[in-house]
Amino acid sequence: MRERNLLILLGIILLVAFCLWIDLPQTEALSLQLGPLKIYREIKFRLGLDLRGGLQVVLEADPPPGEKVTPESMEAVRNIIQNRVDGMGVVEAVVQRQGENRILVELPGLVNPDEAIATLKATGRLEFVEAGLTPLPEGLKILTTYEVPLEPSPTETITPTPGAAPTPTPTITPTVTLTPTTEITPTPQVYRTIMTGKHLKSARVGSDEFGRPEIDFELTREGAEIFAKYTTEHQGEFLAIVMDGIVISCPQIKEPITDGMGRITSEKGFTLEEARRLAIILQYGALPVPLKVIQTRIIGPTLGQDSIQKSIRAGIIGVIVVLTFMLTYYRLPGFLADLALISYGLINLAIYKFGIPGLFPGVTLSLPGITGFLLSTGMAVDANILIFERMKEELRQGRPLSAAIEAGFNRAWTSIRDANLSTLLTCIVLYWFGSNFGASMVKGFAVTLFIGVCVSMFTAVTMTRTLVTFVFDLSGRFLEKRRWLLGV
Secondary structure, eight states: OOHHHHHHHHHHHHHHHHHHHSSSSSEEEEEEEEETEEEEEEEEOOOOOHHHHHEEEEEEEOOOOOOOHHHHHHHHHHHHHHHHHTTTTTTTEEEEEEEETTEEEEEEEEOOHHHHHHHHHOOEEEEEEEESSSSSOOBBBBBEEETSSOOOOOOOOOOOOOOOOOOOOHHHHHHHHOOOSSOOOOOEEEEEEEEEGGEEEEEEEEEEEOOOEEEEEEEOOOHHHHHHHHHHHHHTTEEEETTTEEEEEOOOOSOOOSSSSSOOOSOOOOOOOHHHHHHHHHHHHHOOOOOOEEEEEOOOOOOHHHHHHHHHHHHHHHHHHHHHHHHHOOOOOOOHHHHHHHHHHHHHHHHHHHBBTTTTTOOOOHHHHHHHHHHHHHTHHHHHOOOHHHHHHHHTTTTOOOHHHHHHHHHHHHHHHHHHHHHHHHHHHHHHHHHHHHHHHHHHHHHHHHHHHHHHHHIIIIIIHHHHHHHHHHHHHGTTSSSGGOOO
């Protein structure tokens, strides 16, 4: 039993040391290389729109003449923009409908408004276009059969009149010289679309043989069949990849591509931001309704550093009061609970900066989010108070110390579990409310409170129990004769 507690304690010490390293201000990234596996993760606090400022954009539907905007199409537009915003890595962004044909987007902490707007309102129509034996230059605007369907030329049938004799054509004598008055405009060439973005299954940013960003994509089964058939029959020709009518790449078909996998490269090379933007647009599909920007506004931090400093000061004062109370009232168990509470704060802040791999990249802190953290800090000692009061009752009834510790944790657990579960359910309801009604501030409060409750259940129960058991095992009969150290 003692060896098991020692192993758990060692694991807790390593966890707290790792969280302390993440929380240090000079820690900016985690970079590891384990053989072929490379891990890089940025570590930083993310501040919300109210603390850091950001970009607010109002988009309006701009349908072609004769087409109407329906509530269903606007809801589809909102969902696609939400996915694009999530793909940009913007946390706690606001994407909500305004009226019948407008979308409001708020992006906290964005540094490149032009790129963000281009990503949001891009139509996202991807086409693979037949270019023939001549490559098309990048950036060229072209017409495709997707936009201008080819119409079959009517063939005029001449039915000869039986028995009719041909009439001799009179001789035309020119009398005046014809002078051309208008220039003949050549008909623009229309390139044949082989397939479109609907045949795309996924798209992501990769790197080419020179380490430059590229877009790797995978086709659906139907798209893979079309691609395989075309590339087999047109080896040596060029196939242009066109986005919204503009050529972004025109590779040559050197061999048949039958596995449904491909990549989009650029001769001049994509920047990482360009590649990421294209991948997001391709991944999350085309907008059913074109959009236009009617308002762009850079929002400054309304609360700013002053509110952050005051919040931190209030948090520090609150934590000191709680630590002092626990130490004074419960003495040695209170001191151990204080250690667990400090660990609770370190773990929480580490989760905010580092996130949980595979679940979320981190937490964007807004003022309601900070409130959720402070509230959960006060709640973090509730469980310890329940446990220690149970222990004191058992000791007053004359139970030995080890039995009192065991009974204190076991009997208090059901109350702790039920209280925390009800809080977690409340957090889920608040998060759902914030997600569906655009109340992002409520979401921030729910997220930090949810994380705080989960961490407190670990620190107040598992960590405190391990510390109490380990210390009491070491003290032996010393504490049996000095029960005032236990607050009894």
